[in-house]
Amino acid sequence: MAKEARAKAFLSSYVLLGLFMFLVLDTGFRVADNAFHFTSPFESPNRSLIWWTANGFVREKSAPDIALLGSSLMMTAHHAGDATKLNQVQNEVSHFHSACLQDFLADKTGQKPTTFSFAIAGQMASDSYLIARTLLAGDKQPKVIVYGIAPRDLIDNTLPSAASTETFRYLSRIDDYSDIALTARTSFNEMFQFGLEKMLYSLSHRPNLIAWQHKLAYTLAPFGQNAITANELQTPFKLRRLAFSQLPDDSGANELKVGPYGAEPEPYRDNTQEYRQRYKSIKQKTYTSQLGYLEKLMKLSKERGIQLIVVNMPLTPGNVALMPAGFYDQYKSKVGAMAAANGAEFLDLNKPNIFEQKHFADTVHLNGLGGVEFFKLLSDELALNRSFGAALSTTQ
Structure with missing residues (x-):
């Protein structure tokens, strides 16, 4: 009873x-x-760099001739290089066209291509593949993809899984990644969360619901949405890094600006300890998985008729020395062989005789001087590359 x-x-x-x-x-x-269709897959409660980039690309009226992919190594070269070349402050959340690459190629070839940069801090090879798969398609498909790569993009020891990145989480709301849903996740918690999201519609659309909540809060705020967003926020860099360790990436329209080299003192920042952690005890499973995504990017580019140029990015000798003995040469050999087998080109632009310490802001990121030098060298190499020239001359 x-x-x-x-x-x-x-x-x-x-x-x-x-x-x-x-x-x-x-x-x-x-x-x-x-x-x-109440919800939009492009909507997000946090304004991450992939959100700014994807929405910026949606507003483009036509496909670029060249799409740039890569992590913060390519991103800082792009922003700081253009800021220095043009002597003009660049906004990282809205600066997508590479003046350096366009102008230097025009000088070399007589043709000025259009460009769009998808280079985002922390971008892994898996993220680059997803960006190409989801965004660089149909009437927005470029003729050429220039992908700046470095060992961190394949072996970052701080990466929990391919599905853990902001780019993966955001783009998975736009495209269906069922074919890689399980292999991209490595923990029971990730698998369980994925299962719940497949069953519960409101959970999978939680970002939309939070975005609506934010809009409602702005509407009900005493001075209205415009008064809040018009306030130009400038969060100190150290505070932003602390916040992002606990919160999703969220950058306001006026928070990420890069000035010309020399406009302000730029002391060299030694980030050796950070990269010692990133290169520590290379996880073979992560390395193998990310190489797999790199190969997927190469095969996807070949299937779509896009010429892929894989560019080994400049690093300081001190940063290379942090990697396990022999790994850097093995990495270059493996990526080069993979490119050759899949119709891609591999350009090694890590040239210590050209890129000196004065060109670096820290052990891996180029400053404004380095950014200009990088795109000059890249333009020289591309102008001589037959595959690049043939792809750029095609009509879509």
């Missing part, structure tokens, strides 16, 4: 009633959204 009473009490409990109501609302949300 007591057991039956407990069962009856449970079935009539508020917990069960609440669960039932939640499932009804979740199903209703799914049906209504599929019918009337």
Whole structure:
């Protein structure tokens, strides 16, 4: 009797009633959204760099001739190089066209290509593949992809899984990644979360719901949304790094600006300890997985008729010395062989005789001087590359 009473009490409990109501609302949300498209996959509660970039690309009227991919190594060369060449402050969240590459190629070839940069801090090879797969398609497909790569993009010891990056999480709301959903996740918690999101529509669309909440908060704020967003925020760099260790990437429209080299004192920053941690005890599983995504990028480019140029980015000798003995040469050999087998080109631009310490802001990132020098050298190499020339001369 007591057991039956407990069962009856449970079935009539508020917990069960609440669960039932939640499932009804979740199903209703799914049906209504599929019918009337309330949500947008490009919407996000946090303005990450991939959010700024993807939405910036959507606003482009035509496909670029050249798409740039890469991590912060390519990103800083792009922003700082253009800031120095043009003697003009560049905004990282809205500066997508490479003046350096366009102008230097025009000088070398007589043709000025259009460009768009998808280079984002922390970009892994898996992220680069997803950007190409999801965004560089259809009428927005470029003729050439220039992908700046370095060992960190394949072996970062601080990476939990391919699915853990902001780029993966954001783009998975735009495209269906069912084919890599399980292999991209490495922990039970990630698998469990993925399973719940597949079952519960409101959970998979949680970013949209939070974005709506933010809009409502702005609307109800005493001075309205415009008064809040018009305030030019300038969060100190150290505070931003601390915040991003606990919170999603979120950058305001005025927070990430890069000035010309020499406009302000730029002391060399020694980030040896950071990269010692990133290169520490290379996880073979991560390395193999990221090489697999790199190969996927190469095969995808070949299938779509896009010429892929893989560029080994400049590093300081001190940074290379942090890697296990022999690894750097092995990495270059493996990436070069993979490129040759898949119709891609491999350019090694890590040339210590050209890139001296004066060209670096730290052990891996080029400063404004280095950015200009990098794109000059890249343009020289591309101008002589037959595959690049043939791809650029094609009509789409």
